[in-house]
Amino acid sequence: MYIEQLGLKNYRNYDNLEVQFENKVNVILGENAQGKTNVMESIYVLAMAKSHRTSNDKDLIRWDQEYAKIEGRVQKSRGSLPMELIISKKGKKAKCNHIEQQKLSQYVGNMNVVMFAPEDLHLVKGSPQVRRRFIDMEIGQVSPLYLHDISQYQKILQQRNHYLKQLQIKKQTDHTMLDILTEQFIQTAVKIISKRFEFLQLLENWAKPIHEGISRGLESLKIEYKPSADVSDEQDLSKMMTVYEEKFSKIKNREIERGVTMFGPHRDDLLFYVNGRDVQTFGSQGQQRTTALSVKLAEIELIHSEIGEYPLLLLDDVLSELDDYRQSHLLNTIQGKVQTFVTTTSVDGIDHQTLKEAAAFKVEAGSMKKIQ
Numbered sequence: 001m002y003i004e005q006l007g008l009k010n011y012r013n014y015d016n017l018e019v020q021f022e023n024k025v026n027v028i029l030g031e032n033a034q035g036k037t038n039v040m041e042s043i044y045v046l047a048m049a050k051s052h053r054t055s056n057d058k059d060l061i062r063w064d065q066e067y068a069k070i071e072g073r074v075q076k077s078r079g080s081l082p083m084e085l086i087i088s089k090k091g092k093k094a095k096c097n098h099i100e101q102q103k104l105s106q107y108v109g110n111m112n113v114v115m116f117a118p119e120d121l122h123l124v125k126g127s128p129q130v131r132r133r134f135i136d137m138e139i140g141q142v143s144p145l146y147l148h149d150i151s152q153y154q155k156i157l158q159q160r161n162h163y164l165k166q167l168q169i170k171k172q173t174d175h176t177m178l179d180i181l182t183e184q185f186i187q188t189a190v191k192i193i194s195k196r197f198e199f200l201q202l203l204e205n206w207a208k209p210i211h212e213g214i215s216r217g218l219e220s221l222k223i224e225y226k227p228s229a230d231v232s233d234e235q236d237l238s239k240m241m242t243v244y245e246e247k248f249s250k251i252k253n254r255e256i257e258r259g260v261t262m263f264g265p266h267r268d269d270l271l272f273y274v275n276g277r278d279v280q281t282f283g284s285q286g287q288q289r290t291t292a293l294s295v296k297l298a299e300i301e302l303i304h305s306e307i308g309e310y311p312l313l314l315l316d317d318v319l320s321e322l323d324d325y326r327q328s329h330l331l332n333t334i335q336g337k338v339q340t341f342v343t344t345t346s347v348d349g350i351d352h353q354t355l356k357e358a359a360a361f362k363v364e365a366g367s368m369k370k371i372q
């Protein structure tokens with residue numbers, strides 16, 4: 001799939017923008033703070049209904065304006081798909097094919113993107129929260145049901161934490177409500193965990209040969225889910241539920257003392273191993289970069305295998321962060337099959353045929369012009 005046309009109104013530093021893109025590499029050039037990342041972010045938000053760099057939607061609205069609007073026409077193998085997202089202080093309104101979507105979980109997934117930005121290089125080294133966010137966003141793209149489960153889970157977690165706090169400060173003494181919430185919590189938690197196990201296995205299957213290729217056959221990558229409770233991918237849902245039930249009954253008093261839910265998908269993590277060693281602890285910077293790049297390239301293939309189309313690839317300021325060999329590997333992999341957006345302040349030093357043949361745009365103070 002590819003995005004043919006993008007329209008922005010009151011989005012970040014863009015007042016009004018209409019631009020046509022090509023189904024190949026689109027290079028977005030410009031000095032610092034002109035609006036390159038903002039365009040990339042808008043494409044990401046159009047697909048995911050969420051930004052990759054802020055959780056506050058209001059940041060996306062141009063200062064002193066009431067709303068922001070992103071429109072795009074996406075070409076898919078089944079035809080053209082108009083997408084529209086309006087962000088206002090009251091919330092978000094999403095339209096697909098001119099029809100308003102009641103739930104964002106139905107909207108997300110119609111357009112697929114993979115973003116690779118400098119912060120993704122922290123996927124390995126960063127906090128578990130970064131990795132959980134990554135896993136949730138990526139599964140959400142291929143599974144609307146998962147998005148629904150995650151939002152259910154967040155609600156139940158919040159209620160459960162609230163109730164535990166009430167018990168902690170002794171505003172409540174009856175445990176019946178806690179037991180009901182725990183049961184609901186477990187039911188949703190195991191669905192999420194089993195989907196994460198399944199997704200990571202697929203991701204590893206794709207990432208392993210890619211990593212081997214980038215490391216010239218020297219490194220073998222393994223991705224492992226690290227649950228906070230003692231569950232494993234060999235267990236079915238009912239076995240996992242039993243593990244959780246036992247765990248929660250054992251730690252009930254401790255949870256009440258602390259007023260917080262101590263186990264569950266919100267505390268889980270994932271680990272990357274290269275040649276059997278944990279990359280987070282023992283990996284060199286280069287190995288961490290290769291791991292992040294392999295995972296991103298694997299995502300492209302995974303989405304293709306799940307939905308039958310390649311996603312868009314957004315490379316925000318990241319090419320210059322990779323050495324020549326990794327750059328070439330990346331550009332060779334996407335060549336001719338993935339619509340790609342690249343932002344950079346200059347193409348000097350990036351000497352790849354794909355970029356020479358790319359469409360180029362110049363961004364200056366919230367305006368964008370095609371230059372090649």
Ligand SMILES: Nc1ncnc2c1ncn2[C@@H]1O[C@H](COP(=O)(O)OP(=O)(O)OP(=O)(O)O)[C@@H](O)[C@H]1O
Nearest residue numbers: 012013032033034035036037038059060061062063
């Ligand atoms: N909500 C907003 N309303 C208006 N302008 C905004 C808003 N949010 C950010 N900006 C402006 O957008 C500009 C930054 O744009 P962007 O992050 O796209 O820069 P960039 O071209 O990618 O720069 P760099 O190369 O430094 O990453 C800044 O000047 C910032 O003040």
